[in-house]
Amino acid sequence: MMNENKLVSSTLQLADSALILGQRNAAWCAHGPILEQDIAITNITLDLIGQARNFYQYAAKLMNEADNKNETEDTLAYFRNERDFKNYLICELPNGDWAQTILRQFFLSTFQSLLFEKMMQSSDTQLAAIATKSIKEIQYHLKWSSEWVIRLGDGTEESRNRILAAVDYLWMYTGEFFIPAAYEIFNAADLQQDWLHHVAIVFEEATIPFPAENQFMQTGGKTGMHTEHLGFIIAEMQSLQRAYPGAEW
Amino acid sequence: MNNNRQAHIYEILETISDPEIPVLSILDLGIVRDVICSNHDAIEIIITPTYSGCPAMDAIAFDIKLKLLEAGYQHITITYTLSPAWSTDWMSEAGKQKLKAYGIAPPQTLSSRINKMLFETEENIECPRCHSTNTQLLSTFGSTACKSLYQCIDCKEPFDYFKCH
The missing domain is CATH 3.30.300.130 (Fe-S cluster assembly (FSCA))
Known part of the structure; x- marks a missing residue:
């Protein structure tokens, strides 16, 4: 039973992170800097929402089998409260400018590529299947966001200032990936060196100075302690289903 | 039965x-x-x-x-x-021909050989209109999740490429 709860919580953590970042990125729809990049960020959003759906469907199945509940992917996405969400804090931060959105995607895609490679070997066959399904999508996200970090860092004075400001703002939210919550079945702590290594390669190409070691890192998202931003996202995302439960297109 | x-x-x-x-x-x-x-x-x-x-x-x-x-x-x-x-390797040969006739370049690389090097793009994608392979990537992400946007440098036509997956 203990293990079952851990599995459900871990699955929800993965689902919430994909959903909340998807919801954030989706706000770029029709606001991207140029048409092709508007389409790119919304395609990435679609992949993230797809990942979230797969994780939520699995979590719902586990919860229904264990406790005779009646959860669905929709009840989990639309009827849980802020404190129930387990997403990384970085996913819920505002989009800011294009540099901030790109850098966040790059940090998360780099992390996801490592975590999902590990998950593909999981003894849990459904999580392994979801990871295998998602990994090639993530590789496309990683390539695209890495190229943009380089383009901005090694671009104009304006683009460089913006990406440097994004590094300053976002860096303290990257430590959370590697600090395990009590329920997490995948220990991401041992992915940190690989993650730092991948980020350093891209930062060097982008001529972005690597942040100093041992900086203070924000935590709390994985255990439901969120920034003030999440409540607003959830209010907007859930309002229709809360007002008209079960409404469909 | x-x-x-x-x-x-x-x-x-x-x-x-x-x-x-x-x-x-x-x-x-x-x-x-x-x-x-x-x-x-x-x-x-x-x-x-x-x-x-x-x-x-x-x-x-x-x-x-x-x-x-x-x-x-x-x-x-x-x-x-x-x-x-x-993966795109599962698409039938007949399917690839139909795609081409419809104006979408079919996937031409094995799924395991997707480019991962930064700024590297799939080259020599054949233009479905004039069949030139002198083409360039405009955007990896296209009108649907499964497509990239290319342009033919010879006939200038932009076209969808069913990207390898």
């Missing part, structure tokens, strides 16, 4: 197209994993998504059910499976 039934069901599935790329049947695309006919009249169709977030999957499942009901079948179950994960 079951074999006949299965063959008939495959004929029906061949008439169901991907709503986003209507020239391709779901069999061409390689998303039908199995058709299981039990000794009673129950039928199970197992399908797998192309991309995690492919919005066409619900429409495809609905179409399958509808077409089979029209053909007189009942007790139809549609099961989604994620494993083994779909």
Whole structure:
């Protein structure tokens, strides 16, 4: 039973992170800097929402089998409260400018590529299947966001200032990936060196100075302690289903 | 008897197209994993998504059910499976030809050989209009999850490329 709860919580953590970042990125729809990049960020959003759906469907199945509940992917996405969400804090931060959105995607895609490679070997066959399904999508996200970090860092004075400001703002939210919550079945702590290594390669190409070691890192998202931003996202995302439960297109 | 039934069901599935790329049947695309006919009249169709977030999957499942009901079948179950994960290597040769005739360049690299080097792009993608391979990537992400946007440098025509996955 203990293990079952851990599995459900871990699955929800993965689902919430994909959903909340998807919801954030989706706000770029029709606001991207140029048409092709508007389409790119919304395609990435679609992949993230797809990942979230797969994780939520699995979590719902586990919860229904264990406790005779009646959860669905929709009840989990639309009827849980802020404190129930387990997403990384970085996913819920505002989009800011294009540099901030790109850098966040790059940090998360780099992390996801490592975590999902590990998950593909999981003894849990459904999580392994979801990871295998998602990994090639993530590789496309990683390539695209890495190229943009380089383009901005090694671009104009304006683009460089913006990406440097994004590094300053976002860096303290990257430590959370590697600090395990009590329920997490995948220990991401041992992915940190690989993650730092991948980020350093891209930062060097982008001529972005690597942040100093041992900086203070924000935590709390994985255990439901969120920034003030999440409540607003959830209010907007859930309002229709809360007002008209079960409404469909 | 079951074999006949299965063959008939495959004929029906061949008439169901991907709503986003209507020239391709779901069999061409390689998303039908199995058709299981039990000794009673129950039928199970197992399908797998192309991309995690492919919005066409619900429409495809609905179409399958509808077409089979029209053909007189009942007790139809549609099961989604994620494993083994779909890849563009599963697209049939006939499917690739149909894509090309429709104006979308078919995937031409094995799924395992996707470029991962930064700023590297798939080259020599054949323009579906003038057949020149002098083409360039405009954007990795296109009008649907499965396509990239290319342009032919010779005839100037922009075109979709069904990207390797």
